[in-house]
Amino acid sequence: MSPEDHARISWQNEGTAMPLPSIEELNDRADRFRRKIRRRNLVEYTAGAIIIAFFAVLMVLLPLPAMRTGLLTAIVGVCVVLWQLHKRGAPLTPPEHGGQIPLLEFQRRELVRQRDALDSIFSWYLLPLVPGMLLVHSAPLIDGWMLGQMDGADSPLSGIALGMLIFGAVYWLNKRGAHKLQGRISEIDALRAG
Amino acid sequence: MARENNALHDAPQSQDEAYSGAAATYGAAIVRLARGYEGDADLARDLVQDIHAALWRSFAYFEGQCSVRSWVYRIGHNVAVSHIQAARRARPDGYAGLEEIDQLAAPDNPEAQASENQLTNRLMATIHRLKPADRQVMLLYLEDLTAAEIGDVTGLSAGAVATRIHRLKALLAEPFQNEESRR
Numbered sequence: 001m002s003p004e005d006h007a008r009i010s011w012q013n014e015g016t017a018m019p020l021p022s023i024e025e026l027n028d029r030a031d032r033f034r035r036k037i038r039r040r041n042l043v044e045y046t047a048g049a050i051i052i053a054f055f056a057v058l059m060v061l062l063p064l065p066a067m068r069t070g071l072l073t074a075i076v077g078v079c080v081v082l083w084q085l086h087k088r089g090a091p092l093t094p095p096e097h098g099g100q101i102p103l104l105e106f107q108r109r110e111l112v113r114q115r116d117a118l119d120s121i122f123s124w125y126l127l128p129l130v131p132g133m134l135l136v137h138s139a140p141l142i143d144g145w146m147l148g149q150m151d152g153a154d155s156p157l158s159g160i161a162l163g164m165l166i167f168g169a170v171y172w173l174n175k176r177g178a179h180k181l182q183g184r185i186s187e188i189d190a191l192r193a194g
Numbered sequence: 195m196a197r198e199n200n201a202l203h204d205a206p207q208s209q210d211e212a213y214s215g216a217a218a219t220y221g222a223a224i225v226r227l228a229r230g231y232e233g234d235a236d237l238a239r240d241l242v243q244d245i246h247a248a249l250w251r252s253f254a255y256f257e258g259q260c261s262v263r264s265w266v267y268r269i270g271h272n273v274a275v276s277h278i279q280a281a282r283r284a285r286p287d288g289y290a291g292l293e294e295i296d297q298l299a300a301p302d303n304p305e306a307q308a309s310e311n312q313l314t315n316r317l318m319a320t321i322h323r324l325k326p327a328d329r330q331v332m333l334l335y336l337e338d339l340t341a342a343e344i345g346d347v348t349g350l351s352a353g354a355v356a357t358r359i360h361r362l363k364a365l366l367a368e369p370f371q372n373e374e375s376r377r
Contacts, residue, residue, distance in 0.1 A: 003367040004335075007317060011226065011336040014314045018225055018239070020217050021246050023210055029247035095251035098272035099265040102349025103330060106272055191327055194354040 030095070041086075048082040066135065066142035074132025084124040088117050108188045111181050118178035126167050133163045212253040212262075217246060220266045223337050224249075227267075230321045230333045231274040245273045260346060267339070267347045271330050289325040292332070292361040297368045299323055313369065320365070331358045 001009075021029075055071045055078075062068065092098075092110045101109070117124075137159035207215070217224075224245050225238075232238040252269050259265075299319035321332055327350065334344045341355045348355070 003369070004363050007313065007366045008336050008338055010313045011317055012222075012338070014226065016222055016225065018221065018242055020214070020221065021243060023250070025243075026213075026247045026250040029243060030251045033247075094269055094272035094276060095248045096255055098248070099252045099256060099268050100259050101268075102345075102347060103268060103271050103275070104327070104349035106268075107275070191350055191354055194351055194357075 033093075044085055045082060048078055051078050064139060064143040066146065067139035070132060070135030070137075070139045073135050074129070077128040077130075077132045080128035081125055084128075088113075088124070104188050104192055108185060108192075111185050111188070115178045115181040115185065118174040118181065121174040122171055126171060130167070133167075134160060137163065209250070209253045212256060213250040216249065216253070216262050216266050220263070220270075224266070224270055226337070227270045227274060227333055229318065230329065231278055233322055241274060241277050244277065245270045248273045261343075263339075264343060264346050267334060267337075271333075271347070275326055289329075290323050291325050292328045292358050292365070295320065295323065295365065298365055316369070328358060331355065332362060335359060335362055 052075050055075050059068050059071045062071075091113070092106060094106075097109075098106055137156040141156050225242055228238045228241040228245060232241050249266060249269050252265070256262075256265060260268075298316040299322075317332075317336065321329055324332060327348065330348050331344055331350070334347060339347070341352065341359055344350070344359075345352055345355045350358075
């Protein structure tokens, strides 16, 4: 008997099947996974809803037209981001997709999905929020100008600069993440080609 | 050695029937697969249950796209890879490739006296050191899959599978060569 046959027989003699779980148990366990995904989505949408509610309350409380327009634009931006999260948020799952394609192809598709989401963070996450951020910060100046009360209005530049700095950091971190994922995709490509 | 039960292909089956047939045929292999990914016995048992749950659900999507055997191993390894990633124990830098290993690792349990147990323990210890792709090849090879079947499950090219099997054979021959040289 060859060494590999000996190893295979030893290996296969080792494991004994556990009693099979009932269909009810399997269903319950599969539901647990679905509940976890639903909970994660709920947290994201709740956070978005809280921000929208907060901006809506400010819109009611602040009577200044430019500020109201800015807050409304910010609400629209948050809605666009939530819709994009919903559109992009469905990962591949082993039960649904895992059997139909080889392991490396499954891993590659999931990594490509994640990489594309991070790589295009500017267009689907940051850009929808930029107009609202610019308008909200500029609103005191615009409203002051409209009311002829320019004297007390602060310059919007420091607020806009801070917002841009935060957006820039988010952009850079996501691009770095996309670059790392691309490295893993390239490793898989090498394995499939090799 | 275990071979696929062709009866699984004979007639259209319900999801529950297809799962039950596959689980009965590959139940022991699923246990070994889980142990190859998870060293902790309790977590490995939990992983087995997760694989069965995914396998049961997956048969709702099975339309003969590949053999039942490939299907079961694809689902099993996918769930196991997700398991180690979710547990944050996937340390790609801490794993080795087959080309970096000269001999089978010392057994996780050095107390094991029986030589067959010791060989299995050394195989398991070696598997736990491997990168995911190499680990998959070794586990599938030990389950008696051919090179073509390993390529079908993993998606590795034929050349990449052949290289890894060649390396594996050398690794598996090592304990015998040492025994010969001691005589």
